[in-house]
Amino acid sequence: MDLTLVKLALAGLAVLGCIGLFFGIGLAVAANRFAVEVNPKVEEVLDILAGAQ
Amino acid sequence: MKTTTVKNVLVCVLALLGLLLLSGCGQEHPFVQKTAFKDTSSIVIKFAGPVDEGRAKDISNYTVYEKPDPDIKLKISQVELSPDKRTLTLTFERELNQKQPHMISIKEINSEGRSLGSAFVSVKKLYLGYLFSVLIGAMLINNFVFSKYLGLCVFFGTSQKKSTAVGMGITFTIVMVFSAMMAWFLYQFVLKPYRLDFLQIVVFIGLVSLSVQAVDTILRKLNPVLFKAFGVYLVLVIANCIIIAVPLTLAANEYNAMESLMLALGAGVGFLIALFLMASVRERLELANVPPTYRGLPIAFVVAGLFALAFLGFSGMSIF
Structure with a gap:
């Protein structure tokens, strides 16, 4: 196995992982900051309904 | 309310200025x-x-x-x-x-x-003129729908009514500009330095879904009225191939920040134009006497082909 290729694969994994982690945290923070209160009754009613459509 | 709008405009202007600066300082020699x-x-x-x-x-x-x-x-x-x-x-x-x-x-x-x-x-010849030609090129001459046949599923799906078409077009343009700029940044400063260009498709797809999700989350809170109008189409944007074609084009052509912005804007507005034209025709087709075999999607494909022929008139045109 060529060492440079192994290095490239590891770098790819690391960079992709970092990008994923960074944006994942970003999205989580955004979801937290811009949270919209939803009436919990909406979900309850939706659960009771048949939900065929 | 008014102060927030002023603030938003200021932030936009600052971001644009930053972009201009970024594109200005290249690798040119100081002498x-x-x-x-x-x-x-x-x-x-x-x-x-x-x-x-x-x-x-x-x-x-x-x-x-x-x-x-x-x-x-x-x-x-x-x-x-x-x-x-x-x-x-x-x-x-x-x-x-x-x-x-x-x-x-x-x-x-x-x-x-x-x-x-x-x-x-x-x-380079006349930089602003060159930027303008990139914009018009992506919008009309190489319109992604009519001359590259991309994004057809969404194109036929949302071009039945003018209002839907405009809503989809505007949402698409916003997400397009957003994700193309991020794709440009990641490609130039992360993927290229580490010689990971071969990962571009994976990264760009991730970026598109990221920007769609981000716009969804932020719009839901900041502007519920706009969200009600555009929220339905936001999810559809992910399924559009133009949104992945633009980052790939700008990576392949080594565009800089301003050129990428123009390409993304041109692609978005070009898609909006295509949707609007198609919706106008399809609204009229509802009233026309179309043979039963052709009703619905088949006649829409015929119309799209005619539009593509008309857009062929732009091909080979050069500005500046």
Whole structure:
């Protein structure tokens, strides 16, 4: 196995992982900051309904 | 409410300025002030100070090529230096294709006995005009729907009513600009330095879904009215192939920030135009007497083909 290729694969994994982690945290923070209160009754009613459509 | 709008506008203006600055500071050499095309077959280089005549007049010091083909070196027939030794004119054996940006590498610039190192500079014709041609090119001449046949599923799905078409087009343009700018940044500053270009498709797909999710989350809170109008189409944007074609194009062509912005904007507005035109025709087709076999999607495909033929009229057109 060529060492440079192994290095490239590891770098790819690391960079992709970092990008994923960074944006994942970003999205989580955004979801937290811009949270919209939803009436919990909406979900309850939706659960009771048949939900065929 | 008013102060927040003012704040938003300010932030937008600042972001645009930042982009301009980013595109302005390239890898150009500090001693080279200006480069420009002159007549049909010359390039003029202006230096910040006088350069030494002996070195500057040596033809073998210069290598010039068109940006897309670095292997084809252009032959220089003459090098002239102006009397104040600040302006250099390179004359070529053949006419230059001024639509393409050219790259010049100058070996060892010497000014008043001091060596200033080698320079690697680009020559482009009228930058703002070039940006405009990228915009119009993506919008009309190489319209993604009508001349590249991309994004057809969403195109046929949302072009039944004018209001839907406009909503989809605007949402699409916003997400497009957003994700293309991020894709440009990641490609130039992360993927290329680590030689991970082969991961571009994976990264760009992730970026698209990320920007869609981000716009969804933020819009839901900040502007519920707008969210109600556009929220339905937001999810559809992910399923559009134009949104992945644009980052791939800008990566393949090595566009800079402003060019990428123009390409994304052009692609978005071009899609909006295509949707609106199609929706206008399809609204009228509802009333027309179409043979039963052709009703619905088949006639829409025929109309799209006719539109593509009409857009063929733009092909080969060049601006500036």
